[in-house]
Amino acid sequence: xxxTASQDKQKRHWDKTRNLTILVLVIWVIFxxxxxxxxxxxxxxxxxxxxLGYYFCVQGSLIVFVALIWFQNWRQDxxxxxxxxx
Amino acid sequence: xxxxxxxxxxxxxGMYTLGxxxxxxxxAILEQLGAGARMIGVxxxxxxIAIYALIGWLSRTTQVDEYYVAGREVPAxxxxxxxxxxxxxxxxxxxxxxxxxxxxxxxxGFVVGWTGGYVLVNSLMAPxxxxxxxxxxxxxxxxxxxxxxxxxxxxxxxxxxSFTYVTxxxxxSGTIAARALGIPFEIGVWLGIAGILVCSMxxxxxxxxxxxxxxxxxxxxxxxxPVIWMSNKQGFGIIPHFSYGDxxxxxxxxxxxxxxxxxxxxxxxxxxxxxxxxxxxxxFDSWKFVTLAFCMMTGTASLPxxxxxxxxxxxxxxxxxxxxxxxxxxFLLYFTAPALATLTKLQLLDPSxxxxxxxxxxxxxxxxxxxxxxxxxxxxxxxxxxxxGIVQLNEFFMRPDIVVLATPxxxxxxxxxxxxxxxxxxxxxxxxxDGLLLAIANALSHDLYYKIIDPAADTKKRLVVARILLVGIxxxxxxxxxxxxxxxxxxxxxxxxxxxxxxxxxxxLGIWWKRANTQGAIAGMALGFLSGTLYxxxxxxxxxxxxxxxxxxxxxVIGMPVSLISMVVVSxxxxxxxQELQDMVDQTRMPGGKAILDRAH
Numbered sequence: 265x266x267x268t269a270s271q272d273k274q275k276r277h278w279d280k281t282r283n284l285t286i287l288v289l290v291i292w293v294i295f296x297x298x299x300x301x302x303x304x305x306x307x308x309x310x311x312x313x314x315x316l317g318y319y320f321c322v323q324g325s326l327i328v329f330v331a332l333i334w335f336q337n338w339r340q341d342x343x344x345x346x347x348x349x350x
Numbered sequence: 351x352x353x354x355x356x357x358x359x360x361x362x363x364g365m366y367t368l369g370x371x372x373x374x375x376x377x378a379i380l381e382q383l384g385a386g387a388r389m390i391g392v393x394x395x396x397x398x399i400a401i402y403a404l405i406g407w408l409s410r411t412t413q414v415d416e417y418y419v420a421g422r423e424v425p426a427x428x429x430x431x432x433x434x435x436x437x438x439x440x441x442x443x444x445x446x447x448x449x450x451x452x453x454x455x456x457x458x459g460f461v462v463g464w465t466g467g468y469v470l471v472n473s474l475m476a477p478x479x480x481x482x483x484x485x486x487x488x489x490x491x492x493x494x495x496x497x498x499x500x501x502x503x504x505x506x507x508x509x510x511x512s513f514t515y516v517t518x519x520x521x522x523s524g525t526i527a528a529r530a531l532g533i534p535f536e537i538g539v540w541l542g543i544a545g546i547l548v549c550s551m552x553x554x555x556x557x558x559x560x561x562x563x564x565x566x567x568x569x570x571x572x573x574x575x576p577v578i579w580m581s582n583k584q585g586f587g588i589i590p591h592f593s594y595g596d597x598x599x600x601x602x603x604x605x606x607x608x609x610x611x612x613x614x615x616x617x618x619x620x621x622x623x624x625x626x627x628x629x630x631x632x633x634f635d636s637w638k639f640v641t642l643a644f645c646m647m648t649g650t651a652s653l654p655x656x657x658x659x660x661x662x663x664x665x666x667x668x669x670x671x672x673x674x675x676x677x678x679x680x681f682l683l684y685f686t687a688p689a690l691a692t693l694t695k696l697q698l699l700d701p702s703x704x705x706x707x708x709x710x711x712x713x714x715x716x717x718x719x720x721x722x723x724x725x726x727x728x729x730x731x732x733x734x735x736x737x738x739g740i741v742q743l744n745e746f747f748m749r750p751d752i753v754v755l756a757t758p759x760x761x762x763x764x765x766x767x768x769x770x771x772x773x774x775x776x777x778x779x780x781x782x783x784d785g786l787l788l789a790i791a792n793a794l795s796h797d798l799y800y801k802i803i804d805p806a807a808d809t810k811k812r813l814v815v816a817r818i819l820l821v822g823i824x825x826x827x828x829x830x831x832x833x834x835x836x837x838x839x840x841x842x843x844x845x846x847x848x849x850x851x852x853x854x855x856x857x858x859l860g861i862w863w864k865r866a867n868t869q870g871a872i873a874g875m876a877l878g879f880l881s882g883t884l885y886x887x888x889x890x891x892x893x894x895x896x897x898x899x900x901x902x903x904x905x906x907v908i909g910m911p912v913s914l915i916s917m918v919v920v921s922x923x924x925x926x927x928x929q930e931l932q933d934m935v936d937q938t939r940m941p942g943g944k945a946i947l948d949r950a951h
Contacts, residue, residue, distance in 0.1 A: 326681055
């Protein structure tokens with residue numbers, strides 16, 4: 265493979281990786297900071313019998329974090345395979 | 351068994367788990383036959399520590415890459431378990447539920463922070479550091495930024511953060527050993543450090559990895575079994591995690607009924623319940639939650655003993671995958687702790703439950719077996735300060751970190767459960783202490799001794815130095831721990847803030863910003879770390895009031911912005927890194943291909 269082609273591939277790979285990372289971090293901010301910040305307001309609602317704000321702090325956000333990492337890895341594997349860089 | 355050890359992991363650890371459960375049943379039978387509580391506690395600790403020591407001895411090695419990175423052959427699933435044990439310290443195991451019990455909403459910042467940090471580990475750090483092929487975190491800093499000054503800064507921050515943390519772990523292992531074996535704390539500490547060193551000294555990272563997997567299995571069984579047993583016995587549901595919402599609401603009702611008042615007269619070291627279980631006030635309360643979560647998250651992503659676990663996987667893809675496993679295994683404990691705290695509190699508060707103590711007569715409560723036991727060691731106290739003969743909420747004093755240990759006794763479970771919990775707490779404290787000691791000793795032996803002082807040293811000499819440092823630091827840690835300087839949790843939070851202040855920004859920018867150069871990294875590490883430490887010193891000594899509630903748990907909120915700004919400004923004021931270094935960053939970002947550093951370096 266020529267040098268420019270490999271550089272181009274590298275650039276596309278990094279662009280996709282970076283965009284995926286930004287998406288992941290946005291979701292992380294929502295569940296790690298924005299929802300817990302608003303726990304008081306969210307507590308007015310109820311989920312599975314829990315006050316909603318409390319639920320996010322003890323369970324909801326945690327489940328999202330686990331799912332988020334597995335999602336990111338699944339998508340990153342796709343990106344790596346698609347561009348054949350692994 | 352045929353083939354290599356790593357090909358038989360499922361079989362080996364499956365048998366080990368069954369063996370441990372068999373041992374648990376044997377202890378239960380012994381208890382029924384009349385064996386005393388003390389004897390069961392002793393057997394639990396000695397049996398589990400003997401197993402860890404055996405694994406440590408079997409994993410002994412003379413290879414550099416086995417000693418530093420377990421030969422890079424740890425499959426993702428097992429590295430996930432090892433990381434979970436490495437991560438969940440005595441503080442998580444022993445103190446987290448107690449913290450939730452007494453701390454209410456602001457404390458939940460720990461729960462969110464200590465799980466959400468793994469999103470940062472996965473997206474910003476682990477895959478890239480694995481690709482780099484370093485042995486230690488300062489190894490990355492030293493190679494990426496070049497020069498011994500940057501490497502040395504990273505070593506210093508690593509040592510300060512990890513040493514703060516490890517004394518808390520040795521302290522925890524000493525406390526547990528002392529209580530279970532009935533020996534003085536000062537002797538318990540030395541027993542703890544002996545067990546810790548046996549696991550790590552002979553096999554380095556390899557020994558620590560395989561003992562940590564074994565320790566995870568013990569600690570997660572020890573955490574989940576009592577909670578689920580208690581829940582079934584007290585009628586809170588088969589698996590309480592999804593159904594304790596009602597208990598949260600009930601507790602709010604009881605708090606209003608009894609009133610959350612400060613004690614008339616405090617008891618030293620013990621607390622009464624004054625913070626509501628679930629009443630976020632918004633505004634400043636939210637700010638405290640979010641800053642705490644932020645410091646714990648960034649600290650997670652910069653603590654070297656965690657990052658170095660991802661150096662041991664066979665590939666970049668496996669490193670990512672093992673972050674996913676790590677958080678899943680950690681999650682199992684973290685979503686149980688709030689359930690435990692809530693249900694234990696309800697059992698004490700709800701007069702319709704047989705376990706209730708609040709609102710009962712003082713004489714009856716003082717006669718309860720578990721109240722007597724814990725009062726005898728000064729960790730619990732029921733005093734009739736109002737003189738009405740009834741236990742009020744502000745007359746029930748407890749040390750926060752006994753919530754986990756006392757729950758089985760409160761719920762009236764057999765003593766065998768308490769023995770199990772002691773073994774779990776010991777596993778948690780030992781596994782974290784091992785990871786931390788190794789992180790410190792490896793940084794000193796690889797980065798300071800080999801890379802800076804004596805690059806000509808041969809393999810044998812390097813490993814001898816590494817082991818001498820390990821033992822030396824372990825002994826020093828035990829000496830400091832026996833002085834009992836801070837509580838378990840205070841010291842843990844400090845470690846996170848030290849690491850985040852000094853290391854987070856240089857690590858992230860080293861991968862994500864090609865323009866970052868040596869001078870910038872040195873400025874970022876030094877100024878971030880020093881400003882955070884200075885702030886901590888000023889508020890700790892009372893020279894200065896805290897700014898916007900930023901206390902000793904969250905001083906990375908000061909250190910990190912300083913680190914970011916100084917690193918960016920200094921980098922831009924000085925020449926950009928060489929083309930060669932920038933190409934190296936490009937290579938680090940690609941998951942495939944050769945590692946940046948050689949297999950043995």
